[in-house]
Amino acid sequence: MKVKFLENVNISDKVTIFKGETFEAREDGDFIMIRMEDDSTVKAPKSEIKGILEVIEGE
Incomplete structure (x- = not known):
């Protein structure tokens, strides 16, 4: 699936999206x-990341 982030997020203090x-x-x-x-x-x-990403393609 392809996802789009709706807000800035720092995942596990390692990666910023x-x-x-x-x-x-x-x-x-x-x-x-x-x-x-x-x-x-x-x-x-x-x-x-609950509520801050949108599935834009796939399941």
């Missing part, structure tokens, strides 16, 4: 796995 950025992502239990532009993957707890 800015409002309007879009990424490929997939759900994995209580986490969202976000593929960054450098092809690394960030594991974001759903509780940290």
